[in-house]
Amino acid sequence: MRQRLSINVNGKRCSTLVLTVPAPIPNLRFLSIRCAEIGAPSLVAFGNDYDAGAYTFSPCSGMTGRPGTYRANEVCIHYTDGSSAASPLSDAIVIRVPAVQKRPEHVPSFTAR
Numbered sequence: 001m002r003q004r005l006s007i008n009v010n011g012k013r014c015s016t017l018v019l020t021v022p023a024p025i026p027n028l029r030f031l032s033i034r035c036a037e038i039g040a041p042s043l044v045a046f047g048n049d050y051d052a053g054a055y056t057f058s059p060c061s062g063m064t065g066r067p068g069t070y071r072a073n074e075v076c077i078h079y080t081d082g083s084s085a086a087s088p089l090s091d092a093i094v095i096r097v098p099a100v101q102k103r104p105e106h107v108p109s110f111t112a113r
């Protein structure tokens with residue numbers, strides 16, 4: 001089951017993370033959001049996620065992060081030649097990952113042979 005992230009930008013709740021940039025980034029492989037905390041969700045944007053002056057970020061499947069609150073501090077730019085660069089964020093971006101309720105009735109018991 002995919003966890004729904006809660007994203008706040010400068011105190012305002014957003015359904016998706018959208019970051020503006022003056023023009024598309026040439027030779028872009030992908031963008032990723034970095035947080036100071038370990039276990040943060042993995043949010044990425046690719047070249048085709050650029051529209052009307054902005055990149056729209058999406059969580060990587062399977063990389064939604066551990067439950068908790070995370071503060072994004074920079075965008076990592078990954079280029080097609082394998083190099084990368086980081087750009088600090090000037091906005092306060094807070095990402096919350098909710099806890100998923102466990103369903104113990106669906107957990108089988110395992111035994112070794």
